[in-house]
Amino acid sequence: MRISGKALLTAGAAAAGAVTATRIAAARRSSTQAAGRRHVITVNRAFDEAGTGRLPAPLAELGEAVEIRRQPAPGGRGTEISARARSGKVSDGDIRRALREARSELEVGYVLLPGGPTTEPTPLNKPLREATAHGREGGLL
Amino acid sequence: MKALQWQGVNKLAVGDVPDPQLRNPGDIIVKVRRTVTCGSDLHLLGGYIPFMEKGDVLGHEFLGEVVEVGPEVRRHRVGDRVVVSSFISCGKCWFCEQELYSLCDNGNTNPAITETLWGQAPGGCFGYSHAMGGNPGSHAEYIRVPFADVGAFPVPGEVSDERALFASDAAATGWMGADLGGVKPGDVVAVWGAGGVGQMAARAAMLLGAERVIVIDRLDNRLQQVEKYIGAETLNFERTDVALELRERSGGRGPDVCIEAVGMEAAGKGPQYAYDQLKQQLRLQSDRPVAVREAVHACRKGGSVFVLGVYAGFVDKFPLGALMNKGVTMRGAQMHGQRYIPMLLDRMARGELVTEHLATHVMPLAEAPEGYRIFKEKEDNCVRAVFVP
Numbered sequence: 338m339r340i341s342g343k344a345l346l347t348a349g350a351a352a353a354g355a356v357t358a359t360r361i362a363a364a365r366r367s368s369t370q371a372a373g374r375r376h377v378i379t380v381n382r383a384f385d386e387a388g389t390g391r392l393p394a395p396l397a398e399l400g401e402a403v404e405i406r407r408q409p410a411p412g413g414r415g416t417e418i419s420a421r422a423r424s425g426k427v428s429d430g431d432i433r434r435a436l437r438e439a440r441s442e443l444e445v446g447y448v449l450l451p452g453g454p455t456t457e458p459t460p461l462n463k464p465l466r467e468a469t470a471h472g473r474e475g476g477l478l
Numbered sequence: 479m480k481a482l483q484w485q486g487v488n489k490l491a492v493g494d495v496p497d498p499q500l501r502n503p504g505d506i507i508v509k510v511r512r513t514v515t516c517g518s519d520l521h522l523l524g525g526y527i528p529f530m531e532k533g534d535v536l537g538h539e540f541l542g543e544v545v546e547v548g549p550e551v552r553r554h555r556v557g558d559r560v561v562v563s564s565f566i567s568c569g570k571c572w573f574c575e576q577e578l579y580s581l582c583d584n585g586n587t588n589p590a591i592t593e594t595l596w597g598q599a600p601g602g603c604f605g606y607s608h609a610m611g612g613n614p615g616s617h618a619e620y621i622r623v624p625f626a627d628v629g630a631f632p633v634p635g636e637v638s639d640e641r642a643l644f645a646s647d648a649a650a651t652g653w654m655g656a657d658l659g660g661v662k663p664g665d666v667v668a669v670w671g672a673g674g675v676g677q678m679a680a681r682a683a684m685l686l687g688a689e690r691v692i693v694i695d696r697l698d699n700r701l702q703q704v705e706k707y708i709g710a711e712t713l714n715f716e717r718t719d720v721a722l723e724l725r726e727r728s729g730g731r732g733p734d735v736c737i738e739a740v741g742m743e744a745a746g747k748g749p750q751y752a753y754d755q756l757k758q759q760l761r762l763q764s765d766r767p768v769a770v771r772e773a774v775h776a777c778r779k780g781g782s783v784f785v786l787g788v789y790a791g792f793v794d795k796f797p798l799g800a801l802m803n804k805g806v807t808m809r810g811a812q813m814h815g816q817r818y819i820p821m822l823l824d825r826m827a828r829g830e831l832v833t834e835h836l837a838t839h840v841m842p843l844a845e846a847p848e849g850y851r852i853f854k855e856k857e858d859n860c861v862r863a864v865f866v867p
Contacts, residue, residue, distance in 0.1 A: 381572040381583075414572060433590075441584045444570040445625075446550075447502055449602075451587040452614045452622050455483065455495040456533035465529060468590060469608045475590030477597065 375406075376429065376478050377419040378436045380443045384409040387416040387443050395438035395448075396420065402427040403435075430474030437473045480867065481535045481618035482846040487525035490847040495535060498614065498622035503550035506626040508542035508560060512643045513616040514837065515853045515863045517673050518788040521742055522607055523850065526758075526765075527790050529591060529609040537617030537865075538564035538604040539647035541639055544630075545620070553627045559639075560630040561823070562623050563815030564647040566602040566613060569628035573601075580812035585625065586611045595791065600812055617846055619867045631819045634827045643864065644674065644833035645822045650815040651786055652678025653822060655737040656686050658809060659784035663687030668724055668733035668776065670769040672700035672712070674836045674862050675786055676739035680710040681831060683735070692727060694720055694769075696745060699859040707835045716747060724776045732778035740769040741787030750795075757794055767793040777806050785810030836862045843867040 380387045388407040391397065396405060396418070403420045410417045418439065420432045441448040451472075458466055468475065481495045498507055516539055521527050523536075544558040554560060567574050567582035574582050582601030586592070589599035591609040605615015614621065623630055633642045652675050661667055667683040669676050672695035683691045691710040695701050701712040713723055724733055742765035746754070754766040773783045774797045783806060801808060825831040838861045841849050849863035 379572070381570065381575065437589065440571075441568075445504075445568045445584050447504075449566075449568075449584055449587055449624055450501040451612055452498060452501065452624075453496075453535075453612065454533075455481065455535050455614050456531035459532050462531045465531060465608060469588050469612055472588030472590055472608075472612075476593030476599065478593065 375419040375421045376432045376436055377417055378440050378478065379410045379415050379417050380440050381415045382443050384416045387418070393439040393442045395435040395442065399427055399431065399435055403432060428474075430471060433476060433478045434471075434473040436478065479619040480843060481614070482537065482843065482865070483532075484522065484530050484534045484536055485532055488523060490523065490536070490850055492844055492846060493533075495533070495614070495618070498620050500546060500548045501622065502624055503548045504625050504627060505548040506544050506551055506554055506623050506630060507546035508540075508562065508621050508623055508630070509545045510540050510542040510616055510618060510621055510867045511559075512542075512639050513537045513540040513618075513843075513865050513867070514643055515850060516647060517675070518606075518741060519850070520854055521788060521790065523854070524743070526742060527607050527609065529607040531608065531612075534605070534607070534612070535614040535618050536605045537615035538606055539643065540604075540616035540621065541633065541643045541646060542621070547626070551626050554630060554632075559633045561633050561642045561645045561819065562604075562616075562631075563629040563650065563813075563819060564603055564606075565629070565812060565815055566604065566611065566624050567628055567816055568625050569816070574628070574816075577814055577817040578811070579628075579814040579816040588612060603812070617843065617865055617867075619843070628816055631823065634823055637823060637826045638834070640834045640837060640864075641826050641832065642823060644678070644836060645819050645826065647813060647815065648674035648836065648862075649678045649822050649831060649833060650818045651675045651813040652680070652739070653682040653818045654811065654813050655679040655739065655784045655786040656682035656688075656735070657818075658811065659735045659737055660782050660807075661686045661688050661735050664689050665734040666690045666728040666731075667692070667735045667737065668773070669693045669710075669737045669739060670773055671695060671739035671787065672697065672704050673739065674833075676737075677704055677708050677836065678831075678833070679737045679739050679786065680704060681708045683737070684709060685825070685830060688735075690727065692724065692733070697856060700861060703835055703861065707832055720772060721776050728778065732776055732781060734778055734781050736773035736777045736781065736783045737786060738769045738773050738783065739786045742766060742789050744768040744787070754794070765789045765791060765793050767796065771795065771797055774800050774806060774808065777804065780805045782807040782809065784808075786813075788812075837864040839863040841865060
């Protein structure tokens with residue numbers, strides 16, 4: 338590939354990554370952007386096991402700042418757990434992370450930790466590092 | 479320890495990184511004995527999947543020896559020789575219970591990236607960018623394997639490292655394409671791509687009873703491997719009209735099952751290929767779907783197309799009209815290795831599935847950057863470069 342092609346490729350890759358990372362960061366920061374919207378996961382555990390009793394630690398730690406509901410998933414597919422912020426004290430990102438970690442604790446018994454690190458910061462990967470530092474807080478959940 | 483690190487677009491180097499540690503109770507540490515390049519790594523290397531950081535360790539297809547086990551590991555002991563599925567799956571979520579292991583809910587520590595891009599997040603993968611969890615890869619002396627009881631498998635004594643290595647990804651991926659593509663006895667199956675995955679898909683189709691299997695590529699050395707080691711028919715798309723040839727070889731119907739094992743950097747010919755190249759370079763589309771278009775168009779009415787090649791985002795000029803009006807079923811997936819690896823190892827032990835010929839270049843890890851260059855350029859008839867740390 339010619340130099341101009343390489344430059345284009347590098348710039349294009351960096352731009353695409355930055356756009357996605359920026360969207361993720363915005364989603365993480367926003368709090369109750371759609372007021373009253375519930376964040377929901379389905380846990381692959383029966384309602385008798387996951388739908389009653391104590392909440393998993395990641396959700397319990399949010400305390401009164403969130404309203405949590407649990408109900409059986411249709412078709413015997415486990416238990417739906419939903420959470421909604423009662424106030425602006427908890428961000429959507431906090432709720433997403435807590436729900437995802439709660440699902441891992443209920444299904445696996447622990448939350449998968451990342452490996453490494455083997456990488457180093459550069460100006461190009463700054464948005465990506467910011468996004469992955471909060472990897473369970475963004476997304477559409 | 480030494481590891482092959484991504485340093486930037488089309489830049490690789492072997493460097494020193496921290497030794498991996500047990501971080502969760504289901505982890506094992508594996509001393510890597512063999513680790514191999516994959517065509518999908520080239521998408522990372524070339525910057526087509528823009529979620530790499532300087533220093534990331536590449537590699538997702540490997541085999542090694544267990545040197546350390548976490549307190550909750552039940553199926554492995556220090557000293558075991560294991561082959562590891564390239565996807566990291568918990569084995570406990572709904573998707574894992576359906577044997578859709580690459581869709582695991584708990585195997586990706588960065589679900590935000592892929593959920594934003596694709597609506598839902600698949601599981602994590604070794605050495606395959608921060609979109610897939612940012613897990614250090616296998617082109618290293620040691621690697622941490624999470625959920626080891628689910629994703630690592632003991633290698634039977636009679637299966638060599640050289641053969642078992644490809645159960646980790648290429649053979650499992652290929653088998654999945656034939657299996658979930660719905661290959662049945664008597665079928666005519668066409669496979670786009672004669673690399674490692676395409677060859678394994680062709681062999682899987684034959685073992686599942688397909689009567690005629692035709693593999694399409696432009697590289698004669700790979701097509702010769704298909705004829706010699708796999709036993710399938712071949713087509714060189716630079717010398718023939720694939721659509722017409724497939725029609726002729728399938729009694730005018732078109733192949734029952736079409737398996738695409740090419741991916742987002744597909745080669746092609748003519749103005750359509752030039753169009754795709756230009757749009758991809760300008761980032762107006764992320765992937766070049768040359769082979770997918772051809773597969774949908776060639777497929778028989780009511781047939782199926784399975785996409786094994788890796789795609790990241792959006793494509794242009796997709797033949798949706800052909801798909802809909804012909805009643806074609808299209809499906810794709812990252813590989814559900816845990817579903818197939820034990821069976822594949824048994825078939826390898828019985829000699830039904832041979833893979834050693836794929837390793838055209840074997841070299842020390844220190845030479846991995848050169849190995850990737852040869853692999854990328856397809857120099858010296860390279861099909862796969864295997865590294866020995």
